[in-house]
Amino acid sequence: MVDAVHVGSVAVVDRAGRLLYAAGNPWVDVPTRSALKPFQAMPLVAAGALERFGFTAAETALLCASHSGEERHVAAAAALLAKAGNGVDDLCCGSHVPYRYEATGLPPPPPPYSPLAHNCSGKHAGMLAWCVHCGAPKAGYLDFDHPLQRAIRRSVAHFTGVAEDGMAWGIDGCSAPNYAVPLAALARAFARLAGDDDDPEYGAAPARLRAAMIAHPEMVSGEGRSDLALVRAGRGDWVAKVGAEGVQAIGISSRGWGIAIKVADGAARGLLPATVAALDALGLLDDTRRAALAPWREPLVRNTRGIVTGTVRPVLVLDKKTTPDTQFRGATAEWGRA
Amino acid sequence: MVDAVHVGSVAVVDRAGRLLYAAGNPWVDVPTRSALKPFQAMPLVAAGALERFGFTAAETALLCASHSGEERHVAAAAALLAKAGNGVDDLCCGSHVPYRYEATGLPPPPPPYSPLAHNCSGKHAGMLAWCVHCGAPKAGYLDFDHPLQRAIRRSVAHFTGVAEDGMAWGIDGCSAPNYAVPLAALARAFARLAGDDDDPEYGAAPARLRAAMIAHPEMVSGEGRSDLALVRAGRGDWVAKVGAEGVQAIGISSRGWGIAIKVADGAARGLLPATVAALDALGLLDDTRRAALAPWREPLVRNTRGIVTGTVRPVLVLDKKTTPDTQFRGATAEWGRA
Numbered sequence: 001m002v003d004a005v006h007v008g009s010v011a012v013v014d015r016a017g018r019l020l021y022a023a024g025n026p027w028v029d030v031p032t033r034s035a036l037k038p039f040q041a042m043p044l045v046a047a048g049a050l051e052r053f054g055f056t057a058a059e060t061a062l063l064c065a066s067h068s069g070e071e072r073h074v075a076a077a078a079a080l081l082a083k084a085g086n087g088v089d090d091l092c093c094g095s096h097v098p099y100r101y102e103a104t105g106l107p108p109p110p111p112p113y114s115p116l117a118h119n120c121s122g123k124h125a126g127m128l129a130w131c132v133h134c135g136a137p138k139a140g141y142l143d144f145d146h147p148l149q150r151a152i153r154r155s156v157a158h159f160t161g162v163a164e165d166g167m168a169w170g171i172d173g174c175s176a177p178n179y180a181v182p183l184a185a186l187a188r189a190f191a192r193l194a195g196d197d198d199d200p201e202y203g204a205a206p207a208r209l210r211a212a213m214i215a216h217p218e219m220v221s222g223e224g225r226s227d228l229a230l231v232r233a234g235r236g237d238w239v240a241k242v243g244a245e246g247v248q249a250i251g252i253s254s255r256g257w258g259i260a261i262k263v264a265d266g267a268a269r270g271l272l273p274a275t276v277a278a279l280d281a282l283g284l285l286d287d288t289r290r291a292a293l294a295p296w297r298e299p300l301v302r303n304t305r306g307i308v309t310g311t312v313r314p315v316l317v318l319d320k321k322t323t324p325d326t327q328f329r330g331a332t333a334e335w336g337r338a
Numbered sequence: 339m340v341d342a343v344h345v346g347s348v349a350v351v352d353r354a355g356r357l358l359y360a361a362g363n364p365w366v367d368v369p370t371r372s373a374l375k376p377f378q379a380m381p382l383v384a385a386g387a388l389e390r391f392g393f394t395a396a397e398t399a400l401l402c403a404s405h406s407g408e409e410r411h412v413a414a415a416a417a418l419l420a421k422a423g424n425g426v427d428d429l430c431c432g433s434h435v436p437y438r439y440e441a442t443g444l445p446p447p448p449p450p451y452s453p454l455a456h457n458c459s460g461k462h463a464g465m466l467a468w469c470v471h472c473g474a475p476k477a478g479y480l481d482f483d484h485p486l487q488r489a490i491r492r493s494v495a496h497f498t499g500v501a502e503d504g505m506a507w508g509i510d511g512c513s514a515p516n517y518a519v520p521l522a523a524l525a526r527a528f529a530r531l532a533g534d535d536d537d538p539e540y541g542a543a544p545a546r547l548r549a550a551m552i553a554h555p556e557m558v559s560g561e562g563r564s565d566l567a568l569v570r571a572g573r574g575d576w577v578a579k580v581g582a583e584g585v586q587a588i589g590i591s592s593r594g595w596g597i598a599i600k601v602a603d604g605a606a607r608g609l610l611p612a613t614v615a616a617l618d619a620l621g622l623l624d625d626t627r628r629a630a631l632a633p634w635r636e637p638l639v640r641n642t643r644g645i646v647t648g649t650v651r652p653v654l655v656l657d658k659k660t661t662p663d664t665q666f667r668g669a670t671a672e673w674g675r676a
Contacts, residue, residue, distance in 0.1 A: 001369040001508040001518040003583040004604030031339040094643030107448045118642060170339040171647040180339040245341045265603040266342030304456060305432030309509040 003310065006270030008246065008263040010278050010318060011184035015191045015256050017161050019184050021282065021318045026187075030262045031180045032156075033172060033243030037064040037123050038193055038209050039159050040176070043151040044126050045205035049133040053083040061216035062122030064209060066242060068222025069098025069117030076219060077116045080125035084132045091115040092142050093124045093174040103224040120174035122219075127176070144169070144177050153179070158201055159189035173244060183260045186249050191258030194239055194251025210239045210251065226272050226296055233289045248275045252284065269312060272296040277314035341648065344608030346584065346601040348616050348656060349522040353529045353594050355499050357522050357663040359620065359656045364525075368600045369508060369518045370494075371581030375402040375461050376531055376547050377497050378514070381489040382464050383543040387471040391421040399554035400460030402547060404580060406560025407436025407455030414557060415454045418463035422470045429453040430480055431462045431512040441562040458512035460557075465514070482507070482515050491517070496539055497527035511582060521598045524587050529596030532577055532589025548577045548589065564610050564634055571627045586613045590622065607650060610634040615652035 009024030019026055041063040044050075050060060059076045067073040081087055098117040101108040115121060127148055131138045136147045143149065157164045160181045172178035181189075192199070193206050213220050217231035220241070230240040230250065239251045246263030248271055261278060263270040276297035279285055285293070301310040347362030357364055379401040382388075388398060397414045405411040419425055436455040439446040453459060465486055469476045474485045481487065495502045498519045510516035519527075530537070531544050551558050555569035558579070568578040568588065577589045584601030586609055599616060601608040614635035617623055623631070639648040 001506045001516070002367070003369050003371075003508075004602065006603050029340070031341050033341075092643070094641065096642040108445065110445045168339045170341075171641065171645060173641045173647070175641060175643050175645055178339070264342065265344050265605055265608075267603055267605065270603075303432065303509065303511045303513060304434040305430065305513050307509060307513055309511070 004269075006246075006263050006265055006267050006274075008261060008270060008274055009183055010274070010316070011182075011187045011260050012278075012282065012318075013184050013187040013191055013258050015188070015195055015258075017184065017188040017191075019321050020257070021320055022184075023278075023316060023318050024264075026184045027182045028262065028264075029168060029180045030183045030186060030247060030260070031168075031170060031178055031243075031245065032186055033178060033245060033247050034066045034120070035186060035190075035241045035243035035247050035249040035260075036156065036178060037066070037120075037241060038206075038213070039155045039189060040123055040152050041126050041209060042155040042159070042202055042205050043148070044130045044133070045208055046202040047130065047133055049084075049129055050208070052133060053129060055080060055083065055129075057212045058216045058219050059083075059122075060209065060212035061219035063126040064213055064241065065122045065220045066099075066119040066227075067122060067219065068100035068103055068225065069113070069119065070100050070222055073122070073219065073222070074114065074116045077121040077125050080122060080129065084125075084129035086125065086128040086132065086138070088115060090128050090138055091118070091121060091124050093118045093120050093176075099225070100222055103222055118174065120172075120176070123176070124174065142175050142177070149177050152177075155202070156181070156189075159192050159206075160185040161188055183262050186247075187258035187260035189258065190239070190241075190249045190251035190260065191256060192251075194253040194258065195256065196253070210253075213239050213241075226275075229293065229296060230275070233292045242271070246271050248272075250275070250279075255284075257282075273298065273312050273314035274316060277316040278318060281316060281318045342607075344584075344601050344603055344605050344612075346599060346608060346612055347521055348612070348654070349520075349525045349598050350616075350620065350656075351522050351525045351529055351596050353526070353533055353596075355522065355526040355529075357659050358595070359658055360522075361616075361654060361656050362602075364522045365520045366600065366602075367506060367518045368521045368524060368585060368598070369506075369516055369581075369583065370524055371510060371516060371583060371585050372404045372458070373524060373528075373579045373581035373585050373587040373598075374494065374516060375404070375458075375579060376544075376551070377493045377527060378461060378490050379464050379547060380493040380497070380540055380543050381486070382468040382471070383546055384540040385468065385471055387422075387467055388546070390471060391467060393418060393421065393467075395550045396554045396557050397460075398547065398550035399557035401464040402551055402579065403460045403558045404437075404457040404565075405460060405557065406438035406441055406563060407451070407457065408438050408560055411460070411557065411560070412452065412454045415459040415463050418460060418467065422463075422467035424463065424466040424470065424476070426453060428466050428476055429456070429459060429462050431456045431458050437563070438560055441560055456512065458510075458514070461514070462512065480513050480515070487515050490515075493540070494519070494527075497530050497544075498523040499526055521600050524585075525596035525598035527596065528577070528579075528587045528589035528598065529594060530589075532591040532596065533594065534591070548591075551577050551579075564613075567631060567634060568613070571630045580609070584609050586610075588613070588617075593622075595620075611636060611650050611652035612654060615654040616656060619654060619656045
């Protein structure tokens with residue numbers, strides 16, 4: 001019996017945004033959700049706030065995290081706040097059952113849960129640090145027209161190559177503005193995150209964020225979770241960020257590639273099998289990586305008695321583009337320039 | 339921003355299995371999951387076990403339940419076992435966090451959870467009662483070739499009109515064999531469940547099960563859950579059963595119709611909006627029903643701070659079949675006979 005089918009799209013692009021490989025519709029508009037976090041942190045890093053506040057590499061990684069609310073995550077979020085003179089009460093992310101429980105199969109304690117354990121607390125602590133660093137009001141830091149959110153939009157437009165007024169937007173799970181871009185544009189942003197060169201506008205910020213995310217994948221994700229497995233399997237070459245509703249973005253430094261994947265129905269269940277199958281189809285898996293990622297590629301389905309009742313299987317056909325495609329509505333002039 | 343799209347199919351048939359209305363692919367093979375429960379209970383009822391063991395109407399409803407593990411559900415499951423001389427240790431359903439917690443937003447207590455609170459405990463108690471009533475061994479009552487499961491297959495084939503050897507099968511979440519049938523065949527079974535006439539083979543069993551499910555929807559489902567809302571909105575005319583992985587079946591007595599809906603990706607999120615939209619498109623909603631079901635039709639999406647960040651919206655185009663279609667692979671000769 002086939003219980004369910006998830007469909008989706010894959011885009012693989014180079015740093016200029018040229019589409020190299022695709023499945024489904026690589027131009028589909030995709031809310032970036034948490035895959036946006038490195039680009040939401042970019043203004044803070046580019047402004048020199050890491051040095052001013054003495055944020056460690058682990059704390060810097062937490063700026064880009066959808067973390068599990070493990071003790072080290074909560075401690076780093078508290079440090080990010082304290083070093084910039086902010087407090088827990090400044091956080092406007094809300095709270096939820098920390099991911100650590102689902103990831104490890106442990107039952108969660110009863111609520112309330114600290115905002116520090118919210119998967120986005122590092123991002124929000126970074127947003128508050130930007131306000132302090134740049135002399136902007138902390139109040140309303142999530143408002144669409146707050147200087148911080150304007151700065152983030154410039155960053156998102158710069159790295160994705162999508163004009164600011166060409167991006168649909170909405171309110172994310174943590175109440176921050178979030179943006180939709182074509183899947184290939186999200187891939188392009190990760191191709192740029194994976195590069196070593198100084199960015200013409202953001203200098204060493206992309207390379208610093210990537211280095212922190214790769215040095216401390218346990219701070220970006222959490223024990224038992226997929227981004228931790230992906231970055232460890234990448235052995236320094238891959239930077240990965242998952243997003244809600246079936247979004248995965250990966251930058252591959254050695255190839256200069258960005259990969260973005262979207263499951264159309266938003267199901268996490270379909271995302272990792274498709275992701276690992278795409279990495280394999282792109283020739284990025286050696287035996288060690290293939291073995292490490294096998295449980296994510298074809299996870300077993302167990303029932304309420306622990307019996308294996310099925311599997312999730314990826315079915316992927318990745319087309320190689322012989323004439324790289326760089327066209328989409330809303331692209332800036334920069335898109336497609338090598 | 340559109341975060342996700344769920345696609346699916348709808349089949350509306352009469353008691354002979356003639357396709358009256360459809361969306362998507364009404365012939366898609368669909369694992370019936372918990373929508374099968376009334377037909378898994380049918381052999382027990384037809385064999386006269388309700389009378390022998392003195393099962394009440396509420397307990398009879400629990401035979402067909404995906405219940406929430408509320409106190410009344412646990413008590414009724416215990417009564418079903420005790421009246422037939424069985425015990426909790428005979429249950430082979432396993433255990434899970436009872437649905438009552440998610441349905442009401444309360445945090446669950448730590449495990450372990452009693453098998454009596456498993457959403458299928460009533461079904462399993464009924465299966466064990468059949469073994470006692472018919473003198474079959476309780477051991478192995480979930481085995482594909484156990485006499486009980488053979489009897490259930492005959493019931494499923496009879497009501498769906500699909501040949502026994504034409505049904506794909508698998509192991510359900512509760513470890514019982516489960517069967518896939520064309521969506522229209524599941525609808526047909528519910529059209530027959532909704533009828534008043536004695537069944538040529540199962541006598542008054544369908545009418546008795548339907549009466550119990552309609553008299554005690556709180557035993558089939560649970561507080562805050564969709565089947566309870568649907569059956570209450572139906573005011574005696576609708577019998578409804580949800581199944582895992584995006585399955586909904588409804589029998590409409592006044593029309594002699596069965597309706598079956600499947601969300602292809604299995605997401606519950608897409609199921610109820612589609613279900614209510616289908617009921618509306620079929621002219622089954624008066625103002626009272628429309629108001630009662632409105633929260634299920636366009637549920638609000640709230641984020642971790644409780645802010646409304648979006649909605650789920652049904653988009654349904656239901657085609658009226660001017661030439662009723664009764665053809666599919668694996669149909670019995672009975673299919674399509676008025």
